[in-house]
Amino acid sequence: MSPRDELDPVEGTEETVDISVAEDSELSSPCAESQGPEDAEVVDGVSDDYAEDDTGEVAQDDDKGAVVFEEELTDKPEPTEYLIIGGDFDDVVAAQQNRSDEVIVINMGPQHPSTHGVLRLEVELDGESVLSIRPGIGFLHSGIEKSMEYRTWAQGVTYITRMDYVAPIFNEVVYCLAVEKLLGIDVPERANVLRVLTMELGRIANHLVAVGTGGMEIGALTVMTIGFREREMILDFFEALCGTRMNHAYIRPGGVSIDLPDNGLARLRTVIEWFHKHLPEYAGFCNENPIFHARMRDVATMSFPQAMAMGVTGPPLRATGYPWDLRKKQPYCGYETYDFDVITWDTCDAYGRFRVRLSEMWESLKIVEQCYKRLEETAGQPIMSTDPKIGMPGDLSLGPDGQGNSFTHVKKVMGQSMESLIHHFKLVTEGFKVPPGQVYATIESPKGELGCHIVSDGGARPFRVHMRDPGFHHLQSVPLLCEGGMMSDIVVAVASLDPVLGGVDR
Amino acid sequence: MTASDALELATDAPTIQPVRKGMWGGGPGDVSGFGGISRPIQYNSRATRPYGGWFDEVIDQVLGLVPDLPEEVSTDRGELTIYVPKDLILEVVRATRDDAALRFETCTSVCAVHYPDDLGAELHVVYALLSMTHNRRIRLEVVTSDEDPVVPSVGSVYPHTDWHEREIWDMFGVIFEGHSSLTRILMPDDWDGHPGRKDYPLGGITMKFKGAEVPPPDERRSY
Numbered sequence: 001m002s003p004r005d006e007l008d009p010v011e012g013t014e015e016t017v018d019i020s021v022a023e024d025s026e027l028s029s030p031c032a033e034s035q036g037p038e039d040a041e042v043v044d045g046v047s048d049d050y051a052e053d054d055t056g057e058v059a060q061d062d063d064k065g066a067v068v069f070e071e072e073l074t075d076k077p078e079p080t081e082y083l084i085i086g087g088d089f090d091d092v093v094a095a096q097q098n099r100s101d102e103v104i105v106i107n108m109g110p111q112h113p114s115t116h117g118v119l120r121l122e123v124e125l126d127g128e129s130v131l132s133i134r135p136g137i138g139f140l141h142s143g144i145e146k147s148m149e150y151r152t153w154a155q156g157v158t159y160i161t162r163m164d165y166v167a168p169i170f171n172e173v174v175y176c177l178a179v180e181k182l183l184g185i186d187v188p189e190r191a192n193v194l195r196v197l198t199m200e201l202g203r204i205a206n207h208l209v210a211v212g213t214g215g216m217e218i219g220a221l222t223v224m225t226i227g228f229r230e231r232e233m234i235l236d237f238f239e240a241l242c243g244t245r246m247n248h249a250y251i252r253p254g255g256v257s258i259d260l261p262d263n264g265l266a267r268l269r270t271v272i273e274w275f276h277k278h279l280p281e282y283a284g285f286c287n288e289n290p291i292f293h294a295r296m297r298d299v300a301t302m303s304f305p306q307a308m309a310m311g312v313t314g315p316p317l318r319a320t321g322y323p324w325d326l327r328k329k330q331p332y333c334g335y336e337t338y339d340f341d342v343i344t345w346d347t348c349d350a351y352g353r354f355r356v357r358l359s360e361m362w363e364s365l366k367i368v369e370q371c372y373k374r375l376e377e378t379a380g381q382p383i384m385s386t387d388p389k390i391g392m393p394g395d396l397s398l399g400p401d402g403q404g405n406s407f408t409h410v411k412k413v414m415g416q417s418m419e420s421l422i423h424h425f426k427l428v429t430e431g432f433k434v435p436p437g438q439v440y441a442t443i444e445s446p447k448g449e450l451g452c453h454i455v456s457d458g459g460a461r462p463f464r465v466h467m468r469d470p471g472f473h474h475l476q477s478v479p480l481l482c483e484g485g486m487m488s489d490i491v492v493a494v495a496s497l498d499p500v501l502g503g504v505d506r
Numbered sequence: 507m508t509a510s511d512a513l514e515l516a517t518d519a520p521t522i523q524p525v526r527k528g529m530w531g532g533g534p535g536d537v538s539g540f541g542g543i544s545r546p547i548q549y550n551s552r553a554t555r556p557y558g559g560w561f562d563e564v565i566d567q568v569l570g571l572v573p574d575l576p577e578e579v580s581t582d583r584g585e586l587t588i589y590v591p592k593d594l595i596l597e598v599v600r601a602t603r604d605d606a607a608l609r610f611e612t613c614t615s616v617c618a619v620h621y622p623d624d625l626g627a628e629l630h631v632v633y634a635l636l637s638m639t640h641n642r643r644i645r646l647e648v649v650t651s652d653e654d655p656v657v658p659s660v661g662s663v664y665p666h667t668d669w670h671e672r673e674i675w676d677m678f679g680v681i682f683e684g685h686s687s688l689t690r691i692l693m694p695d696d697w698d699g700h701p702g703r704k705d706y707p708l709g710g711i712t713m714k715f716k717g718a719e720v721p722p723p724d725e726r727r728s729y
Contacts, residue, residue, distance in 0.1 A: 138692040150723040311612045311666030430729045437582050440634050451615050457547050460729040468615035476669050
């Protein structure tokens with residue numbers, strides 16, 4: 001079976017696609033698809049079973065029941081197909097007990113805890129073997145890209161940070177890199193150091209969630225609890241830095257919103273020491289854990305040619321042994337000046353991806369320590385572009401109430417300088433204009449290549465923003481990872497891709 | 507209308523170029539004194555040789571492999587864009603993937619942009635190609651019109667564009683000919699319309715805040 005076929009979420013659709021076919025909603029359900037109207041013996045529909053009786057209450061006719069079996073009455077040896085609409089599952093099981101054909105289609109999700117959010121998986125099972133699996137997404141689609149077309153360039157950051165909410169800093173950075181490319185401006189050195197610092201802390205936090213929830217799904221609950229304990233340290237640091245634990249909107253076009261607080265470096269030192277103490281626990285818990293080996297080794301394998309055909313990047317690609325990392329290959333934010341290694345593994349399976357993530361946390365910690373030194377050296381330097389038409393005025397600093405007002409600035413614009421007030425007002429309400437053109441910026445997010453395609457028409461709002469989320473791209477390879485395997489390996493396969501549905505659906 | 511006609515329309519007829527009016531979007535509320543200004547927007551400039559760096563090398567190779575391809579190239583902001591007529595896109599991506607000197611193994615992203623003012627070429631489909639072998643990126647851009655929003659699918663060359671093409675169909679209504687299952691992916695299956703398009707309203711309601719009324723975002727003044 002070619003990768004093309006495996007990608008196909010609907011079997012039996014005609015090659016020539018026209019609007020009417022594509023808009024046919026029933027095509028997306030494997031159950032409904034096989035129910036031709038000519039061979040379906042429709043028992044009185046469910047809608048007929050619910051009738052208003054004289055008292056005005058809705059009553060259900062128990063004789064007919066809500067469970068509807070539809071059977072092909074032909075001599076063909078085709079397996080019988082059933083459509084189950086609601087009802088008591090015990091009835092279904094009882095009716096099935098004497099049958100031998102056990103192909104069953106199950107919906108995993110969108111509310112399944114092991115699907116990393118609202119991912120829907122339509123699984124066709126023969127016993128416990130997966131015959132086919134089709135991911136369904138879109139349950140968390142919130143039109144962020146469209147909404148951004150009606151906000152200023154700076155406001156866009158607050159939208160884009162809500163896409164991949166487990167690694168929000170990366171969304172902000174890639175968006176700001178794209179805007180800065182359109183503007184043709186450079187970012188001060190200290191702002192770049194702060195970006196790298198927050199990105200690498202974000203990478204550790206993301207991998208902790210990936211490893212932790214991945215462990216939880218195969219029963220290693222402790223990995224999850226200690227993973228979230230460590231992540232809390234990073235979120236606390238982010239809170240001290242910019243006031244929010246998630247959805248930071250910290251990276252802005254031209255720099256970052258706010259400098260380190262006074263005790264920032266001391267807090268960062270605490271975080272680094274904490275991780276030096278606690279990161280080894282993961283290797284101790286997991287690396288040689290027999291359950292980890294049994295559940296992850298040779299599970300959800302994706303070879304290098306398969307990974308290339310599926311366009312996979314990030315840890316799943318590096319687990320095939322190919323050291324592709326945009327931080328090294330196409331450096332941004334000054335990554336070429338940091339000393340770190342690209343981690344690879346050679347097993348092509350879920351265990352390899354887990355080990356890549358585990359080792360990448362150590363590399364990120366190395367970069368964080370280098371950032372610590374540079375932050376000491378660059379203390380007092382600007383953190384925002386010095387272009388007054390782009391950089392937000394105000395010398396924001398985080399107050400005890402979590403707000404960023406600077407008393408000196410407010411005093412100046414409200415009491416002394418009318419022009420400063422006008423400038424501030426225009427920059428906030430109108431925003432800055434970006435010259436027309438289009439760019440595509442990419443960075444290495446913890447999940448893979450994160451891309452941002454922006455088109456500007458020269459106005460104060462984006463004309464079009466499109467995010468290329470690695471989770472969206474990687475979920476296409478779920479059938480390749482799962483088909484032919486066991487049902488219990490589905491959660492391992494999905495966890496090893498580490499999709500976050502906020503980013504997938506946008 | 508063929509794709510090459512659409513390209514000629516888009517580049518050769520300046521009257522249909524989108525125009526920015528006034529300082530505040532040209533509406534009645536423009537009290538800036540510059541309400542009469544009218545400036546054309548040049549979205550996609552065309553570059554002339556030499557393109558610089560490895561761009562010339564890549565363009566020469568592509569033109570050698572696909573002789574019918576018109577040489578329309580943009581090098582805006584250091585990114586190489588090749589404007590491809592839509593009936594040639596499959597040939598071009600096959601050449602760029604298979605040729606050893608080009609070797610763009612991955613199509614990292616496909617995205618569409620709706621330019622309602624670009625008459626005859628309203629819908630642009632943008633492919634971001636990545637060569638891991640040579641560590642290069644190029645962009646291919648295909649235009650099509652609202653009347654005939656059909657573009658050949660590149661799924662036979664890059665299988666991983668499957669969902670990207672479904673997303674573009676969902677959001678913009680571009681039909682990818684040859685795609686095996688072009689169904690909605692982000693919006694519900696029974697949704698009407700294509701929300702990414704500029705003529706699709708954003709929606710929203712007027713908010714009342716301490717007596718003042720705040721209009722929804724798409725009705726506020728734009729600059």
